[in-house]
Amino acid sequence: MPIYQIGPKRLVVGAHYGLKEWIIQRVTAIVMVVFTVVLLVDYCVTGSATYEGWSGLFSNQFMKLLTLLAFFSLFYHAWIGVRDIWMDYIKPVSIRLTLQVLTVLYLVACAAYAVQILWKV
Amino acid sequence: MVEAQQNVKKDRPVYRNIGLAQLIKYRLPWAGKVSILHRISGAVLFLLLPFILYLFDQSLASELSYQNFQAFTGNILVKIICLGLIWSFLHHFCAGIRYLLLDLEIGVEKSESNRSAIIVLIVGIALTAVVGLKLFGLY
Numbered sequence: 001m002p003i004y005q006i007g008p009k010r011l012v013v014g015a016h017y018g019l020k021e022w023i024i025q026r027v028t029a030i031v032m033v034v035f036t037v038v039l040l041v042d043y044c045v046t047g048s049a050t051y052e053g054w055s056g057l058f059s060n061q062f063m064k065l066l067t068l069l070a071f072f073s074l075f076y077h078a079w080i081g082v083r084d085i086w087m088d089y090i091k092p093v094s095i096r097l098t099l100q101v102l103t104v105l106y107l108v109a110c111a112a113y114a115v116q117i118l119w120k121v
Numbered sequence: 122m123v124e125a126q127q128n129v130k131k132d133r134p135v136y137r138n139i140g141l142a143q144l145i146k147y148r149l150p151w152a153g154k155v156s157i158l159h160r161i162s163g164a165v166l167f168l169l170l171p172f173i174l175y176l177f178d179q180s181l182a183s184e185l186s187y188q189n190f191q192a193f194t195g196n197i198l199v200k201i202i203c204l205g206l207i208w209s210f211l212h213h214f215c216a217g218i219r220y221l222l223l224d225l226e227i228g229v230e231k232s233e234s235n236r237s238a239i240i241v242l243i244v245g246i247a248l249t250a251v252v253g254l255k256l257f258g259l260y
Contacts, residue, residue: 026221026224029217029221030221033214033217033218036214051184051187054180054181054187055181055187058181078163078166078167078170081160081163081164081167082163082164082167085160085164106170107170110170110171110174113171113174113178114174117174117177117178117181117182120181120182121181121182
């Protein structure tokens with residue numbers, strides 16, 4: 001940590017500035033693009049929208065894992081994007097930190113719900 | 122000549138900390154419009170995540186819930202919300218692909234990036250129309 005960030009001037013909000021977030025934002029985006037293409041191809045191949053076809057697709061173990069990866073990518077991607085929005089527009093540290101904490105809790109809850117949905121099928 | 126140039130310079134509006142009143146007059150380039158819509162569409166998708174997951178849950182849980190899902194999404198209000206979500210997703214998707222290409226230094230020239238921004242806007246709306254017509258059962 002640089003010396004000027006120690007004491008009252010240190011950064012107290014934000015989650016790792018820099019390259020890591022930037023790369024994750026792009027990796028998670030690509031995972032979601034792949035997932036979207038797979039869904040689209042499946043739709044073009046099967047064509048019809050029935051419950052058997054739809055649930056059959058997600059009962060496949062490979063598809064389950066790919067969907068889970070896509071969902072987790074979505075939540076991490078959303079965390080970085082929404083964190084950027086708070087950092088851009090919300091200046092008071094107390095409000096920004098509160099919003100960031102709520103965002104994380106919200107996304108973790110969404111992730112739990114997504115797992116529950118997928119493993120019911 | 123120099124005087125004329127200075128006059129032109131003087132007339133230009135200067136924006137530092139932009140307030141809401143100035144935002145209305147602020148003319149963004151196409152890339153700027155795509156960028157702010159990328160942010161807005163992302164925020165909309167984030168806020169409606171529980172709704173999206175709920176629809177996904179209903180569509181998958183059982184034969185009965187699938188029927189509920191079909192009845193629920195048959196509602197005109199739900200269809201309109203879904204159409205908004207579909208545009209948000211498609212615009213965010215297309216604008217995101219544009220950013221990935223820009224990262225690879227494809228289309229970073231000013232005129233090219235302006236053109237690709239316009240293409241992103243048009244493709245986002247056109248794909249929304251294609252999916253929307255399907256959603257409202259026109260084909």
